[in-house]
Amino acid sequence: MENLLEFIKQYKKNKAALVGFIVVVIILCMAMFAPYMTAYMPDDQNLADRLIPPMWDAKGVISHVLGTDDFGRDLLTRIIFGSRISLMVGAVSVGLSLSFGLVMGIVAAYFGGKTDLFIMRIVDIMLSIPAILLAIVIVSILGPSLFSAMTAIGIVGIPTYARIVRSSVLAEREKEYVIASRINGSSNFRLMFVVILPNCASPIIVQATMGFASAVLEAAGLSFLGLGAQPPTPEWGAMLSDSLQFITTAPWMIFYPGLAIFLTVLSFNLMGDGLMDVLDPKLKDK
Amino acid sequence: MLLSVKNLKTYFYSDAGVNKAVNDVSFDIPKGKTVCIVGESGSGKSITSLSIMRLIDHPGEIEGGEIIFEDRDLLKLSDAQMRKVRGKEISMIFQEPMTSLNPSYTVGYQIDEALRLHQKQLNKKQRFEKVVESLELVGIHNPREKYGEYPFKLSGGQRQRVMIAIAMACEPKMLIADEPTTALDVTIQAQVLDLMKELQDKKGTSILFITHDLGVVYQIADEVVVMYKGHIVEKASAEELFKDPRHPYTKALLHSIPIPGVTPRKSKLDTVDENVDYLSFPKEIR
Amino acid sequence: MFSYIVKRLLWTIPTLFGVTLLVFSMVHLTPGDPAAAILGDKANKQSIADLRAQMGLDKPLYEQYFIYIKNLSHGDFGKSANSNEEVMSEFKDRFPATVELSMVAMFFAVILGIGAGIVSAVKRYSIFDYGSMFGALAGVSMPVFWLGLVLIYFFSVKLGWLPVSGRLGYEFDIDHITGFYLIDSLLVKDYEAFWDALRHLILPAIALGTIPMAIIARMTRSSMIEVMKEEYIKTARAKGCSRFQVIFIHALRNAMMPVVTIIGLMLGSLFAGAILTETTFSWPGIGKWLVNAVYQRDFPVIQSTTLIIAIIFIFVNLIVDLLYAFINPKIRLN
Numbered sequence: 092m093e094n095l096l097e098f099i100k101q102y103k104k105n106k107a108a109l110v111g112f113i114v115v116v117i118i119l120c121m122a123m124f125a126p127y128m129t130a131y132m133p134d135d136q137n138l139a140d141r142l143i144p145p146m147w148d149a150k151g152v153i154s155h156v157l158g159t160d161d162f163g164r165d166l167l168t169r170i171i172f173g174s175r176i177s178l179m180v181g182a183v184s185v186g187l188s189l190s191f192g193l194v195m196g197i198v199a200a201y202f203g204g205k206t207d208l209f210i211m212r213i214v215d216i217m218l219s220i221p222a223i224l225l226a227i228v229i230v231s232i233l234g235p236s237l238f239s240a241m242t243a244i245g246i247v248g249i250p251t252y253a254r255i256v257r258s259s260v261l262a263e264r265e266k267e268y269v270i271a272s273r274i275n276g277s278s279n280f281r282l283m284f285v286v287i288l289p290n291c292a293s294p295i296i297v298q299a300t301m302g303f304a305s306a307v308l309e310a311a312g313l314s315f316l317g318l319g320a321q322p323p324t325p326e327w328g329a330m331l332s333d334s335l336q337f338i339t340t341a342p343w344m345i346f347y348p349g350l351a352i353f354l355t356v357l358s359f360n361l362m363g364d365g366l367m368d369v370l371d372p373k374l375k376d377k
Numbered sequence: 378m379l380l381s382v383k384n385l386k387t388y389f390y391s392d393a394g395v396n397k398a399v400n401d402v403s404f405d406i407p408k409g410k411t412v413c414i415v416g417e418s419g420s421g422k423s424i425t426s427l428s429i430m431r432l433i434d435h436p437g438e439i440e441g442g443e444i445i446f447e448d449r450d451l452l453k454l455s456d457a458q459m460r461k462v463r464g465k466e467i468s469m470i471f472q473e474p475m476t477s478l479n480p481s482y483t484v485g486y487q488i489d490e491a492l493r494l495h496q497k498q499l500n501k502k503q504r505f506e507k508v509v510e511s512l513e514l515v516g517i518h519n520p521r522e523k524y525g526e527y528p529f530k531l532s533g534g535q536r537q538r539v540m541i542a543i544a545m546a547c548e549p550k551m552l553i554a555d556e557p558t559t560a561l562d563v564t565i566q567a568q569v570l571d572l573m574k575e576l577q578d579k580k581g582t583s584i585l586f587i588t589h590d591l592g593v594v595y596q597i598a599d600e601v602v603v604m605y606k607g608h609i610v611e612k613a614s615a616e617e618l619f620k621d622p623r624h625p626y627t628k629a630l631l632h633s634i635p636i637p638g639v640t641p642r643k644s645k646l647d648t649v650d651e652n653v654d655y656l657s658f659p660k661e662i663r
Numbered sequence: 664m665f666s667y668i669v670k671r672l673l674w675t676i677p678t679l680f681g682v683t684l685l686v687f688s689m690v691h692l693t694p695g696d697p698a699a700a701i702l703g704d705k706a707n708k709q710s711i712a713d714l715r716a717q718m719g720l721d722k723p724l725y726e727q728y729f730i731y732i733k734n735l736s737h738g739d740f741g742k743s744a745n746s747n748e749e750v751m752s753e754f755k756d757r758f759p760a761t762v763e764l765s766m767v768a769m770f771f772a773v774i775l776g777i778g779a780g781i782v783s784a785v786k787r788y789s790i791f792d793y794g795s796m797f798g799a800l801a802g803v804s805m806p807v808f809w810l811g812l813v814l815i816y817f818f819s820v821k822l823g824w825l826p827v828s829g830r831l832g833y834e835f836d837i838d839h840i841t842g843f844y845l846i847d848s849l850l851v852k853d854y855e856a857f858w859d860a861l862r863h864l865i866l867p868a869i870a871l872g873t874i875p876m877a878i879i880a881r882m883t884r885s886s887m888i889e890v891m892k893e894e895y896i897k898t899a900r901a902k903g904c905s906r907f908q909v910i911f912i913h914a915l916r917n918a919m920m921p922v923v924t925i926i927g928l929m930l931g932s933l934f935a936g937a938i939l940t941e942t943t944f945s946w947p948g949i950g951k952w953l954v955n956a957v958y959q960r961d962f963p964v965i966q967s968t969t970l971i972i973a974i975i976f977i978f979v980n981l982i983v984d985l986l987y988a989f990i991n992p993k994i995r996l997n
Contacts, residue, residue, distance in 0.1 A: 107797065216681030219980070220973045223935030228685075231957045231965050232692050308806060312939050315808045316954050331809060338812060339820050349809030357804035364800065432900055464903035471901075476894040481916045481992065490912075494903045527992040543902065 101369040108365020114358035122174040129165065130154070133172040133325040137163035142341045158343045160334065162323075166344065169325035170351050176326045177355060180241050180310040181303040187245025189299055192252025193288075199253065200260035201283050211257070214250040222247045226309065230318045237310075237326065240319030244309045248302055255298050259291035293370035297363055304359035311352045327352045378445075379551060379583045380406040380429070380467075385442035387421075387428045398424040398437070400607035406551065406600075411577065411584040413594045413615070415630070416604035417649070422587045425604070426553045429585070430469055431459050447550075465495040468544035472556040474536035478528035484539050485524030488512070491546040511542040516572060534565035538572065545576060551583040558593060570597055592636050595619060603627050605655055626655035671984055675977055682973045686966045687731050691724070693962075740971070741963040743956075750967040754949070759842025760830060761948030764940070765933050767845075767864050768872035773926065776876040780883025780922075785910060787888065795880060802877025807936045811870035811943035818866060825862055828945040832859050871940045875929050882925045886918040893917070920991055927983025934972060 103109055121128065140163040144151045151158060157166040199210040217225065229243035263269060264287065272286045311328030313319035320326035322333055327348040334344035387399035399421045406412045414422040428439050431451065444451040451462065463469075471477045479487060488508045492499060499507065505524075512520035515538040528536055537557060544552055554573065558566040574597065577584055586597060594601055598615040603626065611624040619636070622628045632647040634640075698714040699706065715721050719730055734741070740750040779799075783792040819827040831837065831844060835856040840847045845864070848857035890896070891914055899913040938950030945951070949968060956964035 107800075212677055213681070216678050216685070219678045219977050220682060220685075220969070221932065221934045221976055223932075223938060224969055224972055227938070227953065227957060228689060228965065228969050231960065231962075232689055235957070304804065308804070311806055312808065312935075315806075315939065316942055318954070318957060328806070328808075331812065335812070338816055342816050342820075345809070345812045345816065349806055349812065352806045352809060353801075353804060356806070357801055360800055360804050430901055432897060460903045460905060462903075463901055469898075469901040471894055471897060473894050477898045479895040479899070479913055479917070481990075490899075490904070491902050529993050540898070543898070 098369060102365050105365040105368050107361050108368070111358040111361025111365065114354060115362055118174050118178070118355055118358070121171050122178050125171050125175060128171055129168040131165040131168040133164065133169045134323055135164060135168075139163065142337070144341070145343050148343075157347050158341070160330075160344050161337060161341070166347060169330060170327070170347055172325045173327045173330065173348065173351065174355070176237070176320060176324065177307045177310065177352070180237070180244070181306045181359075183241045184245035184248060184306040184310070185299055185302050187242070188248030188252050188302065189295070191246075192249045193256050193295070195249065196253040196256025197260050197283050197288065200257040200264060201279070201287070207257075210253070214253050217247075217250045223309065223312070226313060227318065230313065235318045235321065237314075237320040237324065240310050240313040243313070244306050247309075248306065251302070252295070252298060255294050256291060259294050260287055263287050263290050297367045297370060300359055300363035300366055304356045304363065307359070308352065308356045378405045379408045379447065380585075381443075381445040382425070382429065383443040383445065385425065385428055385444065386440040387424050387433055387437060388440050389437045391436060397607050399428060401442075402604070402607075402609050403442075404602045404609065404612060406583050406585055408550075408583055409577070409581045410599040411574075411586055411597050412600045412602060413586045413588060413598035414602045414604055415588060415591060415594055417589060419606075420604040421607040422589075422604050423555055426469070426555050426585060426587050429553065430463060430467065432469075461495070464491050464544075464549070465547045466549055467551045467553060468547070468549040469553040469555065470537070470540045470544050470557050472559050474533050474540060474557075474560060477540055478536055480528055483525050483527055484512075484531070485526075488539070488543050488546050491543050495547045507546070508542075511546050512539070514545070514576070515539070515542045516568075517542070533561055534568065537561060537565075537569055541569075541572065541576070545580070545582075548580055549582065551585065553585045553587070555587045556589070557586075559588070559590065566593070567596075573597070591631065591634055595636050603630070608656060608660070610655060610658075610660055624655070624660070625653075625658050629653075629655070667988060668985060671981060675981060678977055679974065682970065682977070683732060683735070684728070686970045686973075687728050689966055689969075690962050735970070740967040743964050744961045745956075745959050745964075750963055753952070753964075754968065754971060756842075757947060757949050757952050760946060761934075761937055761941070761950060763843045763845065764864065764867055764871060764946060764948060765930075765937055767868040768936075768940075769875060769926075769930075769933060770872075771868055772872040772876035772879055775872075776879025777883050777919075777922065779876075779880040781887060781910065781915070783880070783884040784887030784891065792884075796884065799877040799880045802873050802880075805873055805877075807870050807874060808939040808943045810873060811867065811940055814866045814870055815944070825866055826859075830860065830863050830947055831856065832863075835859055867940050867944045867946055870943065871933065871936045874936060875926075875933055878925060878929060879922060882922050883918065886921050887914060890914045890918040916990070920987065923983065923987050923990065927980055927987075930976065930979050930983075934976070 102112075126132075137159070140155070140159050141161055143155050143159045143163075145158045145166075146153050146156050148158070155165050155167070157170065159165055160169070195210050195214070199207040220228075226240075226243035226247050229246055230239045233239035233242065260283075269282065269286055272282060277286060310319055311326070311331075314326045314328030315332045317329075317332060320329045322329060330348040331345060334341070334348075337344050381403075382405070383403050385399055385402045386397070389396040389398050402421070402425055404412065404414075414425060416422045424433070424437070427433055429444055429451065431439070433439055439452060442452070446462070446466065451459065454462065478484070485505075485508050488511060489504055492504045492507055496504075496507075508524060509520045512523055517523050517535060517538055523531075528539070531539065540557070552573075557573075558569050561569060570593065573584065576582060584597075586593075588594060594615065601611075601613055601615050601618045602609055603611040603618075603624065605626050611618070611622070611627045613623075618627065619631070622631050626649075629647065629649045631640075633649050635646060640646075698711050698718060698720060702711060702714060719727050722730070738751065740754075742748060743750055743753065746753070779795045783795050786792055815827055818825045826832065835853075837844055837847045837853065837856050837860070838851060840850055844860035845857060848854070848860055896909060896913055899909050904913065934950075937948065938954060940946065941948045941950035942954060949972070953965065953968050955961075956968070
């Protein structure tokens with residue numbers, strides 16, 4: 092409890108990180124209470140109300156705050172519901188990368204030798220292909236869909252986590268408390284996951300936060316390319332790619348979904364930056 | 378007097394408050410003599426030497442006093458004027474020979490740089506000869522070959538010799554040596570001290586020698602300044618100080634380590650008592 | 664140094680092997696019969712079997728892999744399933760467009776990134792420092808495709824200063840000499856075409872360069888701050904070096920080492936950005952081609968581009984490592 096209070100005190104010092112945290116909370120609330128925040132559903136079409144500009148425009152109406160798209164769907168509603176998709180993509184792909192990366196990193200560092208060499212070779216090979224290219228390969232195997240995009244981003248993220256976990260486990264492995272626990276007869280499994288792992292939590296938490304941000308960004312990118320979420324899913328990247336032809340006539344259809352991506356990613360990055368300051372100051376300047 | 382420090386005050390500012398690292402310190406350095414400042418770490422001895430060079434960085438600030446060098450107050454010089462003093466009139470060498478040389482440039486380049494800065498009348502060839510000469514002077518074998526060597530190829534003792542060569546390149550009137558032998562092996566230490574004495578005899582350079590090692594003081598000092606928590610507690614000639622220390626802190630310091638030729642055989646050593654506030658004693662400044 | 668290069672070259676072999684294996688297995692990992700997928704629903708059994716034989720799919724897997732590698736070593740990357748053209752020749756047509764865009768973007772990113780990083784480090788805790796570091800974090804969080812669209816909206820649609828998309832106006836025609844329009848137009852002394860090509864490049868290069876610029880700025884700053892704490896900086900100052908000399912002669916060179924590494928690593932993410940940027944600006948490069956190939960499930964194209972780009976990426980990293988060794992005397996001389 093005292094640790095937590097100290098943690099909050101330290102974290103609050105970084106004002107930008109605090110703002111990031113607040114925005115993240117707002118986005119979380121948006122995702123959770125989406126149906127209660129707006130009078131429309133994301134797929135409600137109303138062809139009579141097509142391409143209405145935002146309400147502060149001369150031609151705008153109060154009932155469509157950010158205007159409507161080419162099907163007369165309320166833009167704000169679609170953005171609010173889009174937060175659900177982005178957060179889900181972030182959670183699923185970070186979960187995927189984290190679980191595989193964690194096991195690979197910890198096994199490599201703990202057993203060392205040939206096991207380490209083998210695992211790290213795989214990691215090197217994965218890193219030798221640009222991430223988005225690997226993601227596109229995976230998507231083209233699975234066929235374009237939101238599911239494929241999440242899987243691809245998850246797989247592409249594995250090596251980063253494996254490396255971070257490995258290097259922090261390596262640093263912990265030879266410490267006295269681990270040796271003491273080994274002498275007391277702990278099994279390898281117990282040593283790896285119960286004894287060592289909790290002490291490597293800081294860099295992993297920081298990476299997961301930053302990784303969440305980049306997963307959201309990458310998913311939006313894939314959807315923008317038409318390789319992720321498919322219309323009419325209210326995914327922010329997909330919304331942008333649907334609106335390309337309206338850049339001259341209805342620019343609001345481009346501004347706001349992109350702004351949503353930007354703010355979400357930025358706040359997770361700010362949060363990650365703040366966590367890094369508090370949890371792992373050494374990491375900061377690397 | 379070559380240099381007189383008068384009522385020097387150097388403070389460091391932080392959230393926790395003001396740290397008066399150097400608090401009203403005065404002493405003189407005669408021409409051609411060696412003055413040692415002794416004290417524990419944190420006594421302000423290094424800060425004093427950096428203040429003379431005006432190399433105090435934020436959050437440190439020289440708050441008051443005068444540093445008279447040949448009738449000029451160094452604290453009143455402009456930055457450009459001060460740069461002409463550094464390396465030309467007063468040189469400085471540091472504790473860590475391993476990190477004091479720039480890893481990206483050759484030994485020769487780094488000595489040559491001092492000549493390029495301060496002896497603009499020399500041409501390239503003349504400078505090369507002077508660099509070789511100064512390498513020879515500090516006892517580096519094969520100076521022509523060593524000219525193109527990078528610092529990481531040299532041993533600690535050799536690097537400190539190179540540092541001295543840089544410092545002596547422009548034949549300064551004064552050399553400040555901030556614990557130059559602390560990081561070296563004992564045998565190398567003696568060699569470097571001999572070298573400094575030899576150069577002093579040849580060139581008539583004054584030396585301000587900062588150390589915590591009374592053994593070194595005994596070997597090299599003409600005058601001794603004892604510092605404790607930012608204050609000078611005792612000033613004396615080396616002879617007097619070792620024969621008849623007046624201040625309780627000096628006595629404690631002398632009793633804490635064996636000094637060849639001073640400490641009687643089989644005498645019991647003591648530690649400096651951290652619980653005693655030696656500042657409460659009257660200052661025995663002779 | 665020589666043994667370092669050899670060792671570094673040998674390390675690329677398992678990586679190359681892994682990459683070819685991955686690309687090779689792509690076709691086999693795809694659910695369903697690739698031959699049937701290519702021919703579509705209406706194909707009869709005989710033509711599917713023919714295509715299978717033609718593609719070598721009836722042979723055992725390891726044999727297929729060897730054939731694949733053999734063909735690759737002859738420079739035979741197969742034919743596009745859609746256009747039926749040699750993948751390699753189409754690649755050659757499009758590759759310069761991507762490289763030209765990436766280089767201009769990287770140039771812009773390196774100059775501005777390193778500049779902002781140095782000033783931030785030197786004027787630490789100043790308004791400029793806070794501003795540029797927040798800007799850098801914002802840059803990393805920026806969806807490049809959106810940034811591209813916003814740039815198009817302001818500079819092309821609203822202000823009309825710069826072209827909306829493409830590489831060159833229709834009224835111009837540049838001979839393919841190097842494939843880089845900026846160079847080719849200068850070679851034939853067609854300055855109007857050069858100016859037009861440059862105008863087309865500006866917006867996509869800014870969009871593509873933003874993320875690398877942000878990363879370089881952050882890296883330069885932290886590396887400079889680290890280096891400025893070093894003892895040898897104190898030595899340089901004690902020698903009488905001016906602030907300018909301390910920063911640019913003594914600090915910058917040492918601070919650049921991690922930055923060079925990160926620039927090398929970033930060439931990969933630059934390509935990622937290029938795919939998105941090319942789609943946004945209808946830039947006729949590899950990225951756009953690859954995305955279209957994925958829509959059309961044109962596996963030979965996906966496989967080959969992935970492979971070629973991975974190989975280029977591996978060798979660029981190799982060069983960066985060697986460059987790093989070159990600027991770091993400790994590696995160069997050991």
